[in-house]
Amino acid sequence: MDNIMLNDDLDFLDVIEFGYPRQIYIRSEPFHDMDNLSFFRRFRLTKPTVLNLLAEIEDDLEFNNDLNNSISPMNQLLTCLRYYASVGHLISVADAMGMHVSTTSRIIPRVSNALCRLARNYIKMPAQAEMIHVQHQFHQMASFPRVIGCLDGTHIKIQSPGGEDAEVFRNRKGYFSINTQAVCSSNLKILDLVARWPGSTHDATIFMNSRLRARFENNEFPNCLLLG
Numbered sequence: 001m002d003n004i005m006l007n008d009d010l011d012f013l014d015v016i017e018f019g020y021p022r023q024i025y026i027r028s029e030p031f032h033d034m035d036n037l038s039f040f041r042r043f044r045l046t047k048p049t050v051l052n053l054l055a056e057i058e059d060d061l062e063f064n065n066d067l068n069n070s071i072s073p074m075n076q077l078l079t080c081l082r083y084y085a086s087v088g089h090l091i092s093v094a095d096a097m098g099m100h101v102s103t104t105s106r107i108i109p110r111v112s113n114a115l116c117r118l119a120r121n122y123i124k125m126p127a128q129a130e131m132i133h134v135q136h137q138f139h140q141m142a143s144f145p146r147v148i149g150c151l152d153g154t155h156i157k158i159q160s161p162g163g164e165d166a167e168v169f170r171n172r173k174g175y176f177s178i179n180t181q182a183v184c185s186s187n188l189k190i191l192d193l194v195a196r197w198p199g200s201t202h203d204a205t206i207f208m209n210s211r212l213r214a215r216f217e218n219n220e221f222p223n224c225l226l227l228g
């Protein structure tokens with residue numbers, strides 16, 4: 001027992017004098033190591049799709065140097081995708097990608113912000129020339145005429161924001177959330193997104209105050225319907 005206590009004391013003195021020993025992580029390379037099916041199951045995107053996505057945000061993720069064995073843009077993107085595809089436990093994501101939790105927590109907002117900057121390029125309602133084609137797709141699928149999008153709300157779970165207005169974010173199911181309105185096409189492509197209302201807000205309130213409603217009232221989508 002005395003020898004164990006002595007060893008613990010010596011280790012403690014080493015930490016005081018030299019600091020905690022540096023931990024070197026062996027990072028995985030899932031893009032190269034996994035087959036296509038295993039990769040898709042873990043990241044929810046195919047390898048060609050990931051490559052196309054990386055090409056659009058790589059400049060935002062590249063570090064100026066390679067000090068401290070900086071993480072490649074590919075592994076940054078895959079870390080973020082793994083977080084999206086999992087239940088959101090940072091420790092599990094960090095272990096899977098071979099990095100510290102603090103590194104993972106910095107990467108996810110960085111990649112998420114880069115992805116958000118692409119939103120205007122992809123999340124948009126059909127242009128005038130596309131409306132007939134979109135209506136035809138919906139009619140083929142469900143025999144419902146004139147539809148260019150299906151609309152609904154979904155609750156994105158968050159932690160309590162605290163403060164005096166925290167309860168505004170508690171939804172009818174009892175947890176804190178952002179009530180997000182989404183419009184999608186017949187092939188599940190997101191056409192419009194509103195993600196700024198607290199969880200207690202009714203779906204109808206979000207739509208009535210949305211820019212999309214104003215665009216329909218201004219006749220930007222003539223002879224077209226949203227199906228809610």
